[in-house]
Amino acid sequence: MNFLYVTKKLLSAFLTLIAVVIFNFFLFRVVDRDPLAKYRGRSKLSIAQREIMIERLGLNGSKWQQFITYIKSTARLDFGRSFDSTRPVLREISDRLPATLLLVGISTILTILIGVYIGARAGWQRGSRFDRVSTSATMVLYATPEFFFGMLLLAFIAGRTGWFPTGGLRDVGADTSGFASILDRAHHLVLPSLTLTLGYLGSYSLIMRTSMLETLGEDYLTTARAKGLRDRDVMMRHAVPNALLPSVSFIAISFGFVIGGAITTETVFSYPGLGLATADAIRNTDLPMLQALFLVASSAVIIFNLLADLTYGLLDPRIGRAK
């Protein structure tokens, strides 16, 4: 992987980010002609207060001036105040970000590991019992909305057995420091991350299975077999690494879906992260929050795609090699 490749990928990620920021302005200031009309307390505002709101939302002046104001404040990470809580949006987001990062991080790692394993094995043993069962199962997983998984887990595991809490981040009144608190938080994470993992396992393993099938006919597998390698080694050393390559970019694109899944999963489990904040912002028509949350979600996908591109460069020596 050479310098040029990395620079190119960094630059394209940066440009996409800029495009998202501009698109965001377009959505909230051009498509939405009167953002203030969605502020629920607007009828009680005096004329002076209304002026202040317009000033605060950056709605004064021509669209061009508004755009400049918007760019300046976005660059300072100033997203205004939430309509609902009236706290600064940045505070709301930074308070809730760690919980979501933890949930999405754990689920993504689990989904990739399990999905790649199932997909690779199913593709390698095409037509076998494992392939038939796992492919049918992944189709059903794919067809199930992740929040329905969450509801089922709540009803049949949390509700019936009481083994896991039904929601929240930690027990009320629990010790907030030390080992016990880590256990408590892990306990609260089990069902939400299981929900998110089950929700996206299907698409990840289907992707891996397809790219495994693509590699099956390749000559280097015949060569490896001719060398006398055991079937397992041919699969692990030759087929899987090559099949992983195309999967990397597909998995990166699917990450956008996981972000969407976090919104409903957090809603089902009242897990106070950015997803629940999004659901609340929808119900309260909290435009400043939505605007920032959309930026955060898009940036997360852009960063994840960048990481995938860089991983791709590391995995595939042909990419980015100086010619």
Next chain:
Amino acid sequence: MSIEAVQVSPRQMTWLRRRRALLRVWRELRHDRSGFTGLLLLVFFGVVAAAAPLIADRSELLAAAGRNNPDLAAPSAKFLLGTDDIGRSVLSQLVWGSRVSLFIGLLATVVAVVIGSTVGLISGYVKGRVGSLLLAIDDFFLVVPFLPLAIVLAVILGRSPVTLALVIGFTSWAGSARLVRAQVLSLSERGYVERARALGANSRHVILRHVLPGVAPLIIANATLIVPGAILTESTLSFLGFGDRLSPSWGKLLDGAQSSGSITLNAWWYYLPPGICIITVVLAFTLFGRALERIFDPRLAGR
């Protein structure tokens, strides 16, 4: 006999050929077990949606309809699937919900397919600035997470079913544009397209008369695979608060089940049926769409 055959106009010949191709697809579908099962399920849900007024009266969806019924009552002879938290029959809502879910899913797909095919056809066929601009737009929409985008658009544009369908369609065309573009690129190299161009046909003619028929099977198979995604997105958006409680889709029913606490109350008749309907319809579309893909693209056979 032979004289008659000569009198068939080119147009009629084209239609004869298409009819034969359609019959071939039907024959292969009959032998594709999972694809045919999917089709049967779709026919079932289509009939239920069409016959909704015969199965349950629309007035049963009104908030007032449940006033004299017990709330969250378990299934009984009167209410085969029990009642919801305001006493309305769950079965009636489920039956009418199939209309809402299928309508939004299909309309969204039409929007996505029209945008996706147009962008794919033009960006694949037209080189130069227009082509690369469209490609860049497509790239952008592939990266932007579609659910947050759909949420933002739905909040800004309104929450009616038609708006939801437009929003979902507008956020799910990028993948199919990419597919269509790839197919167009490979078709443009074929002899018959070059021949048409050499004979002086303009881009419009070549795209509509020669390239579009070539990519049409792919577009159809792909559309069948967009529907399940659109139905899932609709259910997600409804679950998050969009949509109309008095004319609920399956996702909206799940939202009602969740917010009324039916889970802690063990009211399984409220939350299980809509979830199972969503899974079944999505699965049916996926099986059917994958079968079409296999039939149109023999390289995929045996997968």
